[in-house]
Amino acid sequence: MAEPLLSIDRLSSGYGDFQALFELSFDLQQGEMLGLVGANGAGKTTLFRAIMGLLPRQQDMVRFRGQPIGALPTSDLATLGIAMVPEGRRLFRSLSVEENLRIAGDYGRKGHWTLERIYALFPILAEKRHAPALSLSGGQQQMVAIGRALIANPDLILFDEISLGLAPIVVNEVYAAFPAILASGVGAIVVEQDIARVRKIARHLVCIREGRIVLDGAAETLTLHDLTVTYFGE
């Protein structure tokens, strides 16, 4: 098997004295879409924050293309090829739509994804390019957040609850962009509450509960029942 894109190796982390993750280990292959599921408070967002260096972790706990990156500052990860679509979108409020995209392009890598290609993927953003980012609807803001990750031309994107707070029809619209995103060869970890949706888009599923991995396997081998049981506990 080829070298994994991302290896999480006995990753423990938390907030101050409160440990939230306990020795998590899993691999993500190049170009793979991994679904990360678990109840609220299970540690999904905490895991993303630890990978990004926004929470403490150690050198060997996170490896990217074989290279230990657990000791790198967050700001080094964009040029290595890691991007995040954070929970709650967290657009820059004093920047316009286009500036939100442009700044990520300034500091990211050059490649397939350009401002034009983001606008082609989400045409509504081209229309609203000069509007303040937070004046957009929730779904449109989510498109900006996704575009902000893409334009840095990452090899790995961490998507955190992109359907949170969005109407189902809007969620469909946002997810409609996924085939085009994955076609560019990017690997992804997707946190999503809707298990049925995750099973449709991800081949590899990891379920965590109370900061520990309770399930790790190919999506087709896991039934909805398996997942529901691990999700909520016995």
Place this chain on the structure above:
Amino acid sequence: MNVIDTLIGGLLLGGLYTLFAIGLSLIFGVMRLVNIAHGDFIVLAAYIAYLVIGATGLHPLVALLVVIPIMAVIGYLLQKWVLNRTMGDDDVLPPLLVTFGLAVIIQNALLAAFTSNSMRLSAGSLQTSSLPLGSIQIGLLPLFTLLMAVVLVIVLEFIFARTRIGRAFRATSDDPQIASAIGVRADHIYALAMAISFATIAIASVFLAMRSNFDPYSGPARLIYGFEAVIIGGLGSFYGTLAGGLVLGLAQSFGAQISPNMQILSGHLVFFIILALRPRGLFPKAP
């Protein structure tokens, strides 16, 4: 014509206060940091200008070409090595205390190095030249000061609104964590902001020192005027800071017409009234 005279005098004085305020406004906008030593760094820069002029014989305005880079480097390193360590955790107190300590150190170091004798930088013929405007004479130096303040405000607004580094300043101010996640190094951005703030300190110092006497203890009053201008104008906008500086200058100028003793007090009173009526200032940025 006394009213017009006072009006113009107030606006010109406001230009100087804007110069005091602009660097404070910038670093507060980018990183919510209040530099208590801001006024003392203005005085320090004036002494550096004095040394540069003594060594080279340059006109103070030309000496700025040397003083600005010196101060910018001091600002960058101060932020990088000292103040960045005090920031974070949404606690504004540590940087406040550190800069307060710096203020005391600077005042005493300047006292040891230069004694408490007051000094002034000679602006040559600029000092006494004036522009006749009808029956009023407008001093060239105060006019230059105001023009400098306006130009500086326009330049900074342009940098913030239109350039790559300006986007990084705003993004880091909005959300430092997400900014770092897209590759912006907050510590470097903060240091750059402080460097620009210190460049404005250099400019303010020379215009101050050509206009009035200064001594090692002149700093705190400059901080107060600058701070009042920032608050009057409303946090987060350079145009607001310019307006705040002009309002403060006008208040002092008209106060002095009532009685010379009223000049400083009336500035503080107007500040206080505006703070009471509009706590977010005259031109606050949208929340």
